Amino acid sequence: MFNEPQAPQDIRHLAIIGSGMCGLSAALLLKSSGVKVTLFEKSRGPGGRLSAKRLPEERGGGSADIGAQYFTIRNLGFRALLEQYAGPTHYTTWPARLRYQTDSGKWEFFNAAERYVGVPRMTAISRALSRTLDIKAQVRIEKLERTGQDQWRLWDTESKDRGCFDAVIMTAPPAQTSTILIASGLAQLAQSFETHIPQMQACWTVVARFPNTLGLDYEGFQPTSEILQWAANNSSKPGRDGEGEWWVLHGRPDWSDRHQDGSSEDITEALIMAFSECTGIIERPDYTLAHRWLYAKSTATHGPGHFWFNEDRIGVIGDWVKGGRVEGAYESAESLTKHLRSVGCLDAGTSEESKASE
Template sequence: MFNQTTDVTVIRRVAIVGSGLAGLTAAILLQSHGHDVTVFEKSRGPGGRLAAKRVNGSSVDIGAQYFTARNPDFLPFLARYAGPDSFAKWHGRFGFQAPTGDWWAFPEEPRYVGQPRMTAITRALSVHVPVEAETRVGKLARRGDGWSLEASGGRDLGEFHQVIITAPPAQARALLADSGLGFLAEQLNDAVSRVLPCWAVAAHFPECPWPDHEGMRCQHPALDWVANNSSKPGRNGQGQWWVMHASSAWSQQHLDTAPDRVAGKLVDAFRELTGYPGMPDEMLSHRWLYARSDGGGQPGHLWFEENGIGLAGDWLSGGRVEGAFNSATGLVQAMASQG
């Protein structure tokens, strides 16, 4: 589907809020259909939850840790628009901990990562479409049959026929409410209530602290996920960087805890989990306020045809990285069927 173009009689101007995987996928597909797209990103660069931080001699993934490719269109899309060298299989040993404390192997399934960091994928995708970085969309205003966009500082961003919002549901709801679209904002109330936070900590060890797995789903009050980031393809540097994701409940309890204290607590939990006696020689923390969605309706996407406003994101399609792609492709198909 993604490599087909459609003859269009009307070229629409479409604004896309957010340059994560969903936003960039939607932008590329709409542009391939002949539409004029502009992506607005509040941060300095694209990525969304495909996030990484540079560290001495390497980088460390602090957001999504890997992705699957159950949709047969997903990998060909990435290969064409991000390039076949922007991602690779992660040949790690993955385990999950049973309530008894025993470790079991993950089901066999190819798992992929961006190379040499997760952001390599969105950086490569972003070169195909116009992206206005460091631009937070603050308000939509009706202009005829379209929308005028205004930045949070009041700057005019132009007029568009349609708008796609790929921000997390809390941010999407706020934008709609600030735009006088309360009737649409209210439809996100349940989704907002289901989005959970996550503290992420990256710690560097001079030696391997745990030789049994490269990725672990944990049964621990503080830890949900632990991974050897240095085992992923394309990573280099001395020693090993490990990434720790706190559980949603623990993250909620420590939402306002200082980052250095969070790092210390999660490293202590990691040492308790693994029995490793040593300490890391470097640590960094990142708080994700909107990490994942806990159940609820999964319609794939939302398309309000009468308003010309669509929403896409992994939170609408299973919560996985691949879900962002599925959500965006579904939304573009719905918009195309409008004619």
């Protein structure tokens, strides 16, 4: 069993593959236990689903959140981590009026709740959390190789040696994690994710700029559309100062799965038409941008929290292991960190975020 405690093992230097919210949270929690952490990120910078696209200056500039639209803070450890490393200047509440459509077609407003966003974009949070961390950007890890010192040597896709580590934590979606494990001669470990891979669903996202304010009395909605899953007025979020009114449209997961290989033009037109049908807005946007998330969310609402293969010193975490959501990404990292402490791999830790998460 991958979570059964075994003999204590000291982890002094650990590699994390991926620097989204899950990887960043794990790195900060592990640092509080005195572990040296190096993160490897395939993109230009940290963020994962806390992602935003900068918009053309000729279209008013600014940026639009194309991944997570907002997040909640219910976990005390998550709040402590954000307060310590991000601070109030990088995130704030979004007092949005959000509504949903019932099966009968009636529109209702979501219950009042504190919903948070990054300022001036969602990536502000990941940038703040990463300031004290060692992140190797634009490095795609291809495989792990055992060394004679009971460590893992990491190799990237350009066959470059990225160093040796006492343990490795992976934060990628299950299909990508499985690919790395198989390339590393760990096919048996990869089998642990066979049931998780088909649970992951795609999401097409379209950003649309309208030159004039649309005059809607809500900032976001979830319809019963067969195409459109979610729409949000990105311009209504604090700190968004681009010209015009920018809306972010997310396609339904099942629809996005069926149209994974669709053209950006066809996808954009379908989502814009669905938005028009839901809102009654006939005005056409003067600029659009499409982005496909191949592994956006899992259909599973619960999960083990983390995977830890003690004999191999390999961990796997992610929001998909903890029921989704931005906060779920933190909770997965927290779950693994607590487990490593419980089996004696880490010191207990005395940081404020560690105390708050107990």
